[in-house]
Amino acid sequence: MNDIVEIGIWQLAAAYLLLAFPLAIMLWYRIPMIGDTVVGLVRMTLQLIFVGLYLQVIFKLNILWLSAAWLLVMITVADVSIVRSCSLRLSRIALPLFAALLAGTAIPLLLFVGLILQRSNLLDAQYAIPIGGMILGNCLRADIVGVRTFYEGIRGSEKAFLQSLAHGALLHEAIRPHVAKACRAALAPTIATMTTIGLVSLPGMMTGVILGGASPAIAIKYQIAIMISIFSGTAITLALGLWLTAKTSFTPYGPLDRTIFRNTAKT
Amino acid sequence: MDEANEVEITDATVRFAGRTVLDGFSMSLRPGAKALLTGPSGSGKSTVLRCLLGFVTPEAGSVRIQGQAMTAETVWSLRRHIAYVGQEPDLGSGTASEILERPFGYRANAGLKGNLQRVPALFRQFGLDLDLLEKEMGDLSGGEKQRVALIGALLLDRPIFLLDEVTSALDPASRGTVVDYFRARDDITALFVAHDSDVFSFVDQVISMRQNDPPRGAA
Numbered sequence: 001m002n003d004i005v006e007i008g009i010w011q012l013a014a015a016y017l018l019l020a021f022p023l024a025i026m027l028w029y030r031i032p033m034i035g036d037t038v039v040g041l042v043r044m045t046l047q048l049i050f051v052g053l054y055l056q057v058i059f060k061l062n063i064l065w066l067s068a069a070w071l072l073v074m075i076t077v078a079d080v081s082i083v084r085s086c087s088l089r090l091s092r093i094a095l096p097l098f099a100a101l102l103a104g105t106a107i108p109l110l111l112f113v114g115l116i117l118q119r120s121n122l123l124d125a126q127y128a129i130p131i132g133g134m135i136l137g138n139c140l141r142a143d144i145v146g147v148r149t150f151y152e153g154i155r156g157s158e159k160a161f162l163q164s165l166a167h168g169a170l171l172h173e174a175i176r177p178h179v180a181k182a183c184r185a186a187l188a189p190t191i192a193t194m195t196t197i198g199l200v201s202l203p204g205m206m207t208g209v210i211l212g213g214a215s216p217a218i219a220i221k222y223q224i225a226i227m228i229s230i231f232s233g234t235a236i237t238l239a240l241g242l243w244l245t246a247k248t249s250f251t252p253y254g255p256l257d258r259t260i261f262r263n264t265a266k267t
Numbered sequence: 268m269d270e271a272n273e274v275e276i277t278d279a280t281v282r283f284a285g286r287t288v289l290d291g292f293s294m295s296l297r298p299g300a301k302a303l304l305t306g307p308s309g310s311g312k313s314t315v316l317r318c319l320l321g322f323v324t325p326e327a328g329s330v331r332i333q334g335q336a337m338t339a340e341t342v343w344s345l346r347r348h349i350a351y352v353g354q355e356p357d358l359g360s361g362t363a364s365e366i367l368e369r370p371f372g373y374r375a376n377a378g379l380k381g382n383l384q385r386v387p388a389l390f391r392q393f394g395l396d397l398d399l400l401e402k403e404m405g406d407l408s409g410g411e412k413q414r415v416a417l418i419g420a421l422l423l424d425r426p427i428f429l430l431d432e433v434t435s436a437l438d439p440a441s442r443g444t445v446v447d448y449f450r451a452r453d454d455i456t457a458l459f460v461a462h463d464s465d466v467f468s469f470v471d472q473v474i475s476m477r478q479n480d481p482p483r484g485a486a
Contacts, residue, residue: 157357157359159353159355159356159357160357160358160359162320162322163351163353163356163357163358163359164359164369164370164373165320165322165346166320166346166349166350166351167369167370167373167375167376167419167423168346168347168370168373168375168376168423169370169373169375170343170373170374170375173372173373173374177359251324251339252339253321253322253324253339253342254321254322254342254343255322
């Protein structure tokens with residue numbers, strides 16, 4: 001296989017020419033998204049330039065604590081993003097959710113690097129950071145869906161929830177159907193992706209490995225391993241996240257403590 | 268405090284968002300007593316029931332069930348003595364049969380699963396067709412839902428019943444059946460919340476929230 005083709009700065013600039021199509025559509029139909037699109041493009045470009053430079057340094061140094069620190073930064077950003085997307089209070093949810101994200105990312109990542117790739121350095125920057133990022137990115141998406149479904153579900157059917165407590169349910173018994181519903185909603189997209197992978201689209205990691213010069217035979221092995229790691233990571237993060245956040249989100253008497261929601265005034 | 272009381276609230280004060288709903292409210296019920304809690308809308312009737320279930324914690328005063336103080340530790344076992352049927356009950360999604368079976372999946376009721384055999388008799392007693400068991404709860408009328416919720420509560424064999432407007436959606440005949448049922452059950456302590464006090468003329472005690480409420484607490 002050939003090595004990956006380098007993209008020069010002018011060739012990369014040519015990629016921006018493709019923006020003419022979506023921008024023309026927005027102008028023609030007067031869709032008020034041009035401002036958001038420009039902000040998004042600028043942020044994407046700057047963030048990726050920064051990350052690219054930073055990762056080059058991290059890859060070059062390949063120091064264990066630096067890789068770990070970078071992963072912790074990514075987890076912190078994901079944590080804050082999930083809590084904000086779910087309209088929950090950072091002070092109540094962020095810490096237990098951070099622990100869940102850490103476990104849900106670290107367990108499949110360490111198994112991937114140590115057991116599957118057989119690397120002696122479990123936080124080898126070249127593997128740990130991209131694979132960790134892929135697992136975490138999917139945990140982020142799944143947690144936003146799952147955490148929101150869970151808390152909005154209980155808030156929306158509070159009478160039925162309180163009735164289950166009145167019927168004698170302990171807290172873990174009363175929240176069980178809501179945990180199941182949240183897990184279904186959060187894990188369904190990953191299951192759907194696994195079901196259609198390779199038929200509808202070539203997945204990101206496989207594409208990356210092929211572009212990097214490896215054969216499709218190697219690429220599919222990476223893809224299978226990463227899909228299982230992602231599925232495992234999202235399940236761990238969500239189940240652990242709901243369990244840990246539930247400890248601080250319900251009153252000691254059982255009802256949901258509505259002050260966890262950002263749009264609820266503290267009384 | 269009287270150890271012989273089945274239900275007791277002493278000097279309870281509850282505030283929501285700065286509004287006083289209960290201010291030094293007290294009440295008690297002897298075992299087997301039937302009481303009617305009455306008062307205008309917003310006077311705190313449902314809040315009293317929520318205090319007894321531990322869904323609302325008074326900032327002052329105490330709640331006791333069968334002589335035991337309600338705390339964050341005891342509330343889980345004390346709820347096992349109480350059956351609650353709410354106004355416009357929402358028991359979740361599923362068929363009536365699934366709804367009636369659900370509470371027996373909880374550890375607190377695991378030993379009572381045999382009570383489900385009483386379902387046909389209770390359906391007949393409260394004028395419900397057995398075919399309703401296979402219908403989705405969402406497809407039942409308000410009156411049917413109330414009676415299914417009531418039957419679900421009766422199956423749990425609890426000694427204390429809190430019934431919030433439990434006959435509000437029932438026709439006169441069904442209302443009479445419910446009232447007659449509780450009048451005949453000397454072993455049950457029942458607290459009814461209702462606007463229509465004539466229906467519950469048989470009760471031993473009428474607790475008027477108008478008297479208990481502070482002037483600014485009553486709506």
